[in-house]
Amino acid sequence: MGSFDMDPIHVERLRQNSPGYGGKLGPLAALALLLACSSLAVACEAGKSEKGAGILKVWCHSGRAEEREVIRRLVQEFNESSADLRVSLTIIPEGSYNGQVQAAALAGDLPDVLELDGPFVAGYAWRGYIAAIGERVGGELREDLLSSIVEQGTWGGELYSLAMFDSGLGLYARRGELEQAGARIPASAGEAWTISEFEALLENLAARDEDGAVLDLKLNYRGEWYTYAFSPAIQSAGGDLIGRGEGGKARGVLDGPQSVRVLRRFQSWFEKGRVDPNLDDRAFVAGRATLSWAGHWEYARYKQASGEDLVVLPLPDFGDGSRTGQGSWVWSVTTSCERPAEAMRFLRFLAEPGSILSMCAANGAVPATHTALRRSELYRDDGPLRLFSAQLTGGWSVPRPETPAYPVISSVFEEAFQRIRDGADVTRTLCEAAAVIDREVRDNRGYPER
Amino acid sequence: MRIVPRRHSYEGLAGGLLAAPAAACLIFFIALPFLAALFLSFTNYRLGSPLPLEFAGLRQYARIFGDPGFIRALLNNALFALLVVPVQTALALALAVLVNRRLRGIAVFRTIFFAPVVFPLSLVAVVFTLIFAPGAQGTFNGLLELLTLGAWEPVDFLHHPWLALPAIMVTSIWQGVGFQMVVLLAGLQDIPRQLYDAAIVDGAGPWQCFRHVTLPLLRGPLIFVMIVTTILSFRVFDQVRIMTGGGPHHASTTVLFESVQAAFDRGWVARGAAMAVIFFVMVLAVTLIQRRLARQERT
Numbered sequence: 001m002g003s004f005d006m007d008p009i010h011v012e013r014l015r016q017n018s019p020g021y022g023g024k025l026g027p028l029a030a031l032a033l034l035l036a037c038s039s040l041a042v043a044c045e046a047g048k049s050e051k052g053a054g055i056l057k058v059w060c061h062s063g064r065a066e067e068r069e070v071i072r073r074l075v076q077e078f079n080e081s082s083a084d085l086r087v088s089l090t091i092i093p094e095g096s097y098n099g100q101v102q103a104a105a106l107a108g109d110l111p112d113v114l115e116l117d118g119p120f121v122a123g124y125a126w127r128g129y130i131a132a133i134g135e136r137v138g139g140e141l142r143e144d145l146l147s148s149i150v151e152q153g154t155w156g157g158e159l160y161s162l163a164m165f166d167s168g169l170g171l172y173a174r175r176g177e178l179e180q181a182g183a184r185i186p187a188s189a190g191e192a193w194t195i196s197e198f199e200a201l202l203e204n205l206a207a208r209d210e211d212g213a214v215l216d217l218k219l220n221y222r223g224e225w226y227t228y229a230f231s232p233a234i235q236s237a238g239g240d241l242i243g244r245g246e247g248g249k250a251r252g253v254l255d256g257p258q259s260v261r262v263l264r265r266f267q268s269w270f271e272k273g274r275v276d277p278n279l280d281d282r283a284f285v286a287g288r289a290t291l292s293w294a295g296h297w298e299y300a301r302y303k304q305a306s307g308e309d310l311v312v313l314p315l316p317d318f319g320d321g322s323r324t325g326q327g328s329w330v331w332s333v334t335t336s337c338e339r340p341a342e343a344m345r346f347l348r349f350l351a352e353p354g355s356i357l358s359m360c361a362a363n364g365a366v367p368a369t370h371t372a373l374r375r376s377e378l379y380r381d382d383g384p385l386r387l388f389s390a391q392l393t394g395g396w397s398v399p400r401p402e403t404p405a406y407p408v409i410s411s412v413f414e415e416a417f418q419r420i421r422d423g424a425d426v427t428r429t430l431c432e433a434a435a436v437i438d439r440e441v442r443d444n445r446g447y448p449e450r
Numbered sequence: 451m452r453i454v455p456r457r458h459s460y461e462g463l464a465g466g467l468l469a470a471p472a473a474a475c476l477i478f479f480i481a482l483p484f485l486a487a488l489f490l491s492f493t494n495y496r497l498g499s500p501l502p503l504e505f506a507g508l509r510q511y512a513r514i515f516g517d518p519g520f521i522r523a524l525l526n527n528a529l530f531a532l533l534v535v536p537v538q539t540a541l542a543l544a545l546a547v548l549v550n551r552r553l554r555g556i557a558v559f560r561t562i563f564f565a566p567v568v569f570p571l572s573l574v575a576v577v578f579t580l581i582f583a584p585g586a587q588g589t590f591n592g593l594l595e596l597l598t599l600g601a602w603e604p605v606d607f608l609h610h611p612w613l614a615l616p617a618i619m620v621t622s623i624w625q626g627v628g629f630q631m632v633v634l635l636a637g638l639q640d641i642p643r644q645l646y647d648a649a650i651v652d653g654a655g656p657w658q659c660f661r662h663v664t665l666p667l668l669r670g671p672l673i674f675v676m677i678v679t680t681i682l683s684f685r686v687f688d689q690v691r692i693m694t695g696g697g698p699h700h701a702s703t704t705v706l707f708e709s710v711q712a713a714f715d716r717g718w719v720a721r722g723a724a725m726a727v728i729f730f731v732m733v734l735a736v737t738l739i740q741r742r743l744a745r746q747e748r749t
Contacts, residue, residue: 099714102498127498211585222695277606279583411715415695422609422698440716443494444501 055086056339056346057111059101061329062091066362074358078349085342087113098407105129112337113346117224118163118327122155123404126447130332134159136344141351144369148326148392152399156449161330162347164356165365168296168388169229169325171313174306177290181205185311188387189396192314192322195265202274205290213276215269216289219421220278226414227400228325229293230266235398237262237318241409242401242437247446250409250434255427262318263417263426270421295325296364296388299378312387314396326397328365366392404447408440484730491724497717510724520725522700523708524732526615530622530704531683531736538623538679539672542630547660549631550638560635564628571625575692578621582607582693608694614702618689626682630675637671638664673744680740684733705729 060071068091075089090111092100098120104110105127116124124130134142137159142150146166153161178185181204186192193201206212218225231241239258242250253259269275276283284292285305292298293315303310314322331350333343349355356372359365360379366388367373374380379389391397401409416433420426441447494506514520549560566574581589584606591604607617641664649659665672687706690696696703696711705725713722 105498123498127500129498277584279580408716411711415697418695418697419699422611424699444496444499448501 054084055088056113056343057090058087058113058115058346059090059092059111060115061094061097061117063094063329063363067359070359070362074350074355078346082345085345087346101129108336110334110336112334112339113343114332114334115329116161116332118152118161118330119224119400119402119406119410121153121160121330121332122402123406124332125155125158125160126404128335130160131335131337131340132158132160133162133333133340133344133347136340137162141348141369144371145351146366146368146370146373146392147395148397148399149330149368152327152402153330155402161332162351163328163330163368164350164359165328165363165368166326166392167228167328168366168385168391169232169294170315170387170391172284172292172294172298172302173290173311173313174309175311176309177205178311181208186313189314189322189324189391189394192317195316195318198316199265202269202291206272206274209290211288212273213283213288214290215275216278216283216292216294217275218278218281218292218294219275220281223414224410226417227410228327229295230417231400231413232315232323232325232398233266233318234259234262236315236320236323238320240401241413242403242405244401248401248403249441250437251431252434254413254434254437255430258319260427260430263420263430265318266417267420267423267426271423296366296385299385300364303384312385314387314391322396324391324397326392326399403441404444405437405440409437412436484726487723487726490720491727493720495720495723497713497719499717506720510721511728514721514724514728519696519700519703520705520708523696523703523705524728526701526703527684527686527705527732529615530619530686531680534619534622534683535676535679537619538627538630538683539676541623542627542634542675543668543672545627545631546634546638547664550635560632563631566625567628567632569625571688572692574621574625575689578617578624578689579608579693582617584609608702609698611698611701614694614698618686618693618702621689621693622683622686626679630679633675634668634671637668641667673740677737677740677744680736681733684729684736705732 058075062068071091072089075087079086098117101110101114101116101124110129114124114130116130121130125132141162142159145162148166149163150159152166153159153163175185178201181201183201183204184191184193184197202215205214218229227241234240237258239256239262240253242248243253276289278289280286283289284294284298284302292302294302299312315324316322331347333340333347337343351369353367353369353372353375356367356369357375360367360372360376364378366379366385367376370393373389373393376389377383378385380386383389400406403409412433416429419429491510492505492507494504494509545563549556549563583589584591585604586592586595588604588607590607591602594602595604605613607613645663645667646659649663654662685706686704687710690702690704690707691710694702696707706729709722709725709729712718712725
């Protein structure tokens with residue numbers, strides 16, 4: 001799910017990610033400055049000199065500082081252990097990552113190995129940026145990968161990506177407050193609160209609360225969050241964003257009765273003032289909100305604030321069983337890679353339990369293989385976040401639509417959700433959103449195979 | 451006589467050479483991209499699409515003019531310019547007059563008023579998001595409650611259909627007014643002291659001094675400030691992106707925001723390009739009208 005530490009200002013990241021402008025490019029860069037306008041062109045040119053025998057160009061997104069440190073260390077370990085292959089790593093800011101990849105693809109300048117956000121797999125595969133790797137992955141590793149990872153990485157029946165981790169989504173709460181309100185505490189996704197139970201609890205909690213805003217939906221986030229976090233609610237009622245499978249349409253699905261009913265509920269929570277706007281991202285830790293609809297990345301911070309009192313719960317069941325989100329950043333081999341076998345060697349190294357566990361220790365995500373999962377203190381069968389791993393392995397999670405239209409679906413759904421939050425008519429808003437998505441599919445002639 | 455033409459052509463060459471970097475930048479970064487946008491706006495170009503590029507005629511234009519979000523963006527841009535330009539110019543003038551005094555520590559005030567200009571707009575937008583926070587804990591709500599002795603009902607400014615755009619206007623004015631103030635201050639300091647002395651000898655009061663000495667002599671800087679503010683106010687984007695995301699229901703969207711959202715969030719480059727072309731024509735028209743008006747007044 002990428003990381004949601006969404007500071008709108010990427011200054012630090014930008015600074016961290018201008019490899020080569022300083023050191024070896026010093027004199028070049030000075031010259032480039034003199035030539036004022038052409039400076040950008042010169043800096044881009046210089047990156048190319050690294051192409052040589054035995055070098056694998058790898059791009060990854062710049063997550064949190066800890067994640068960057070781990071990926072740098074892993075690359076270094078890989079380079080030390082392999083005599084004939086050297087990985088050259090470029091870290092690119094998350095905000096502009098997709099744009100950079102598109103630009104590189106247009107310029108025919110893609111690296112050999114690419115990290116990408118899971119829901120983009122279909123789009124990148126359709127555009128021919130990334131290659132199918134199913135055969136190279138092999139049965140053993142494939143068996144070991146969580147089914148959610150395989151599902152997310154598959155498009156048109158072919159596996160295109162591997163991952164080091166998956167994401168977890170649920171409700172965080174404090175046991176003490178729930179017990180005071182007399183609420184049942186579900187231990188697994190199968191025992192999730194029904195929606196009427198959940199809404200009764202909201203009112204109950206609100207009656208004890210100062211301002212009645214007891215639910216935190218992370219409204220301070222922007223972008224991908226809305227589709228990731230709230231489409232499971234729609235799916236839990238039997239609706240969806242778009243019809244799955246060949247020729248699926250959004251009309252009749254995204255604006256279908258199930259989806260409309262779910263978003264009406266959300267709207268009623270907004271209207272009643274049950275949702276904390278959470279501008280400071282501290283609604284839960286400051287104690288303003290009792291329930292926080294959030295991802296695995298909040299566990300460490302919430303644990304620190306609430307200690308043993310913290311409980312992790314499944315999302316409510318809107319009628320068809322609780323559902324949750326899945327998917328995060330994944331790794332692919334590009335179509336311009338001339339040594340796919342060697343690229344695969346690097347991906348295998350990343351998927352080793354040791355690599356996975358050190359990455360998951362840095363970002364708190366769910367390990368992507370069963371082997372690593374069993375060894376993870378957070379996610380193994382008796383770990384505090386076992387709910388998240390059980391949701392992923394037990395079939396409670398739904399991948400975001402695997403279609404090249406995904407970026408449009410996501411952006412349109414976010415806009416629709418915001419409008420519904422601001423009081424717009426739910427049916428009309430979803431109808432309009434569905435029409436835009438269907439137009440996108442039509443404009444692309446249904447994404448014909450190339 | 452023989453020297454003059456030679457020096458002349460030498461100066462022409464030097465002038466050309468000196469202008470070349472700037473001209474090249476203008477051509478490469480303004481003119482060529484605009485021509486590319488004009489071309490793309492008549493196609494169906496989508497970012498990274500492997501399907502062949504097709505000529506789409508006026509389809510993009512037809513679509514955006516049928517999109518209520520874009521129409522609202524045009525209206526918002528016009529409203530923004532209509533309100534922000536006079537208010538910001540007047541405020542800048544008032545501030546400039548205020549700080550144009552020989553007082554102890556006046557430099558401190560000038561610095562304070564100018565400081566917001568130095569902050570990145572994105573930072574200002576984040577801070578103002580907190581200032582406009584809903585509920586009683588929001589600074590602005592709290593202030594209004596205090597001023598109205600508790601009569602003010604706290605509102606969620608950035609999600610209010612009528613207040614979201616004004617909230618962005620306030621942010622923009624706060625951030626930008628210092629720049630105009632400095633320009634006008636420079637203009638004020640260019641006005642010879644003797645003119646005021648003469649006016650006072652003739653019996654003019656402070657208002658008459660301002661009306662008949664300051665304003666006429668400040669015409670140039672004022673026209674400059676108004677043109678620059680107009681162009682800047684058409685370009686409003688950062689605040690929208692960070693503070694409201696164009697919402698609620700397009701209430702605070704702008705042409706640039708719609709264009710960036712289309713091209714970069716959704717990959718609809720052709721549609722974004724068409725919006726950019728319309729935007730260009732709009733800004734060009736406004737600038738030409740302004741210049742024409744300014745020139746007429748001068749004659």
